[in-house]
Amino acid sequence: MITETIRVQMKKRRKRRRLKPIVKLWLLIIGLSVFIYAFWTEPEFIKKVIKKEQVLVPFEISGTYSSKLNDKMSSYIDYVEKSGVPPCRSEKELKKNPLLKPVNAGKNYSIDHLTHSHAYLSSKGKSLLDRIDADFGAKIKGTDLQGSHFIVSSLTRTKKNVRELKKVNVNASDRSAHMYGGCFDITYARFKNKRKKLDSNDIYKLKETIAEIIYQLMKEKKCWATKEKREPCFHVVSR
Numbered sequence: 001m002i003t004e005t006i007r008v009q010m011k012k013r014r015k016r017r018r019l020k021p022i023v024k025l026w027l028l029i030i031g032l033s034v035f036i037y038a039f040w041t042e043p044e045f046i047k048k049v050i051k052k053e054q055v056l057v058p059f060e061i062s063g064t065y066s067s068k069l070n071d072k073m074s075s076y077i078d079y080v081e082k083s084g085v086p087p088c089r090s091e092k093e094l095k096k097n098p099l100l101k102p103v104n105a106g107k108n109y110s111i112d113h114l115t116h117s118h119a120y121l122s123s124k125g126k127s128l129l130d131r132i133d134a135d136f137g138a139k140i141k142g143t144d145l146q147g148s149h150f151i152v153s154s155l156t157r158t159k160k161n162v163r164e165l166k167k168v169n170v171n172a173s174d175r176s177a178h179m180y181g182g183c184f185d186i187t188y189a190r191f192k193n194k195r196k197k198l199d200s201n202d203i204y205k206l207k208e209t210i211a212e213i214i215y216q217l218m219k220e221k222k223c224w225a226t227k228e229k230r231e232p233c234f235h236v237v238s239r
């Protein structure tokens with residue numbers, strides 16, 4: 001009898017200690033809100049925790065590739081003239097061409113201030129640039145050069161642009177792959193990084209990384225490419 005009374009009393013106590021479901025729900029909501037708020041506002045201590053976990057390794061290159069980008073114009077210009085988007089006479093015509101799409105900055109690249117071309121590409125040209133963008137991001141991820149951007153220094157040119165360029169450089173040809181939508185230049189002299197001040201060694205490594213990616217695409221017959229000397233850039237033509 002006594003043990004029975006003790007058992008009933010203990011049961012009652014346990015019941016009292018157990019929280020009501022509505023209280024549990026409120027505690028869960030409050031807990032979640034504090035968690036979300038902490039990440040949303042990123043107070044200093046959370047930033048420190050995140051930073052501590054992200055160990056960046058020094059970026060290393062696997063070799064030099066830029067000297068291997070040496071396709072001659074004669075190897076691709078006939079193909080490009082036949083299969084590319086027909087050249088536009090003016091900027092107005094180019095912007096109205098449904099076969100050309102505007103190109104904005106990508107995840108890992110920026111568009112330079114353009115003087116003799118326009119930020120437009122054919123869908124083939126854009127997919128090639130997207131592939132270089134993705135491959136570049138994957139290469140530098142988790143390294144001390146993470147967050148670096150390469151710079152696209154020239155894209156599609158109109159006939160007017162090509163005429164103007166010829167005035168600046170008398171050796172420039174009337175034939176230019178840049179008029180057909182699938183061609184762009186990536187400068188190897190400059191890269192951007194908001195987090196780190198890039199030194200000449202970093203720039204060299206990033207240059208060879210872009211060259212390696214382009215070289216790989218050349219081998220896959222996705223493009224032709226040339227390392228230009230007059231303008232420090234890799235001239236890339238989609239294939």
Ligand SMILES: [Zn+2]
Pocket residue numbers: 154178184185234235236
């Ligand atoms: Zn070029």
